[in-house]
Amino acid sequence: MSTLHPVLAAVTDRIRERSADLRSAYLRQVDTLRQRPPGVQRMGCANLAHAFAAMPGDDRLRVVAERAPNLGIVTAYNDMLSAHRPYECFPDLIRQAAHAAGATAQVAGGVPAMCDGVTQGQPGMELSLFSRDTIAMGTAIALSHDVFDGVLLLGICDKIVPGLLIGALHFGHLPCVFVPAGPMTSGLSNEAKAKVREQAAQGLVGRAELLAAEQAAYHGEGTCTFYGTANSNQMLLEAMGLHVPGAAFVHPHTPLREALTREAVATLLAQRARGGCIGHQVDERCIVNAMVALLATGGSTNHLIHWVAVARSAGILINWTDFADLSAVVPLLARVYPNGAADVNQFQAAGGTAFVIRELLAAGLMHGEVATVTDRGLEAFATVPALDAAGRVQHRPVAAQSGDEQVLRPVAAPFSPVGGLKLLTGNLGRSVIKVSAVPPDRHVIEAPARVFDGQEALQAAFQAGELTGDFVAVVRFQGPHANGMPELHKLTPPLAVLQGRGQRVALVTDGRMSGASGKVPAAIHVSPEALAGGPLARVRDGDRIRLDAEGGTLEALVPAEEWAARTPAPRPAALAAESGHGWGRELFAGFRQRVGTAEEGACTWLPAAAAQP
Structure with a gap:
């Protein structure tokens, strides 16, 4: 393991010191909940009957009499978001995989998932940021039934992953695995799309030409292919060790994607058997790894808000000065639109998340000895998944060289010596x-x-x-x-x-x-x-x-x-007269009154006293 870069070590140490009291209180709560008997042993008969009434009889026998692990699924499925459309079939796959492993699985609840691409420039966009905390609350409601031994979180896009993660961290005693669905295939290039938008702004092309370009760019199931908040989410989850390694950018509806979804169940059950839980896993080092991954790839500025809130959910206080100090030493390794011409499919083909993590670990710019959903630390996330002859997921080391140095470069020859x-x-x-x-x-x-x-x-x-x-x-x-x-x-x-x-x-x-x-x-x-x-x-x-x-x-x-x-x-x-009226905005008046500042994570669920400069 490489020696940690001194700035990385110093930033981590000051975050740990700043967060000591809050983190200790959080972990005490997590450990208290971990010491309880499983839900089927501590709950009343009427509670259990309600919880499992809709299960097939064999499953009820497994979970109640045989005390088999019962996994909760929190899903952000809807069939309007292209990125979330593939999730329709995931619960069945997960239940099948759980059965094969001697466990059971239930959809604990669904959370809302709005598309910022639809609401850009519309009144509905004023609900976008607050949807994150609504999703966190929905996740908490889903898990409040308190009959689950682990959680699979199905979400990809902008506010949805941070919301699910915030909600899960408030149930930090549970092991958790995020289950992505992958990007759509490449369509009209992002540069070509941007050019048509600029032409439309000047009146050089009409609505028909603009619509044709937009539909050629956004044309199928999966995440949008530019490196915005949704795909930055996936990079950060890999850097935090919360996915099956390498799962982020595998296309929907492919044999490997289906196998990775099944592997998420096996990974969660193994994590549970080891006594793992998300509350201990997401520590100061894990948060710093996410910050470094964001900087090294020129990711979304939204995460200077969202990851402050995520960290606060785990009892950790970070601020923009921490990001700035890391950015001064973390090199820019990726050029993916909008900070380059490539899309995420080209990024993945060049080496993707595994290449970035391998390079940063080797340079001492990530904490390698952290807990992840696997038992192999962060080095497991410097590998690439593939199917063996039997259709099982196997991992191999990422290639030594970038597949395309116009898209992805090593630490020794970055696009920039500092972050984005x-x-x-x-x-x-x-x-x-x-x-x-x-x-x-x-x-x-x-x-x-x-x-x-x-x-x-x-x-x-x-x-x-x-x-x-x-x-x-x-x-x-x-x-x-x-x-x-x-x-x-x-x-x-x-x-x-x-x-x-x-x-x-x-x-x-x-x-x-x-x-x-x-x-x-x-x-x-x-x-x-x-x-x-x-x-x-x-x-x-x-x-x-x-x-x-x-x-x-x-x-x-x-x-x-x-x-x-x-x-x-x-x-x-x-x-002032228009603000807060119509399109459901009245329902969020309390959020607007209570919300903290952007640097405090724009949290609506706690007093505005999180991270201070």
Whole structure:
């Protein structure tokens, strides 16, 4: 095992020290629950009868009389999300595999799964971030029946994996395995799709051409093939040891995918037999491994919110400074759209998750001696699954060389010596920027501010031809308290068009851009948010703004006395009147009132006192 990089060791140590009291309290609760007898032994007869009434008679005999392990399935299946459509048949496969191993399995519950691609720019997007905590609550409700000896978690996409993981960690006494379903096959390239979107923004192509391009890109079952939040989820779960090794990017409806789903059952039962549980498995080292994997692959900026909440669920406190310090020493090993031309299928063919993990372990940039769902530590995740002659899953070491160095490179020759994310600080607050896709000559932008109180106002200004010259678009009142912190993807095409015309432009917002943050420099998640009196509310049209991704600063170049004397602008009355009304948004009013800051994980289930800078 390689010697740990000193920065990795130092960051891990300070997270451990910062989290000591909270983590100890969490583990005491986990261990108390682990010491109880199994559910069938401690529950009343009426409770048991209700729990297993719908089971076939043989299964009832197994679980009640023979005390066979009973596995819970929490599924995010629906047949609208392309990534989740394959899950329809997974419960039957899991039940069959459980029976063959002498166990039983039940669908404990389903959780909602919304598609951000459908809701982009629509009112429903204001429910997107809060759907994560709704999913966590749904997972808790499913597991509250308390008759399960282990859990299989079926989910892939943006808020769904973090929600399932948060919920599972609140039942940390149970062993858990995540079961992915894989990406769709490659369609229209992401670059070609982006080009058509930019053409549509300029009026050069119509709706028919745009729709044809979008349908050619999103054309079948499986995750979208760009490296956004959904596929970043899968990379992070591999780095945390929560999948069957190498399961992330195998296509749906293939013999290997079916075998991996069955293998997840065997893996969970073996983990249970060893006394493993997710609460002990997800420790400080495991969380740091996930952070490193995100940085090394230029993954989704959403995880600077989600993984703070995930860590907090395990009694661990992390913040953006931790990410920034790791990013300074973690090299960028992958170029997958939007920080490159390749899609995740090309990434997988080049070596995929196994190559990344192998390289980082060898460089001392990951903790190898951690608990995983296997009994072989993280090195098991530097292997590639395949079927043997009997149709069983076997693992072999990943190839020594990248299959395509335009997509995936070793630590010795990375695309960049530093990771793909940067922390920005200054008189505009704390924010993050994904620099892996931004051209180097755009890492520093200084220009006058154009202030917008929503993405619709910026789009209208673009359509009216008003966005001339260099400028920094400040889009505010988009934070968790204001409207649930929607993703602002509709801004990407117009800003990319302006940048393509030679203008120097950037985006500064208290909203999100997610995994598709692209070639336009974007300082996002600005905290504190404008509605909370944050500094974006002090910005005025014409203020000179400097975004410096090299120096790590975000500043309004306004004299200090003038800046301090300014009264924060209120949210426009029209926006305030609309916010929270219609499309179910009324139901989430309590979430908007209670939610913590982005850097605290935007959690709605605890006081805003998690990670502090």
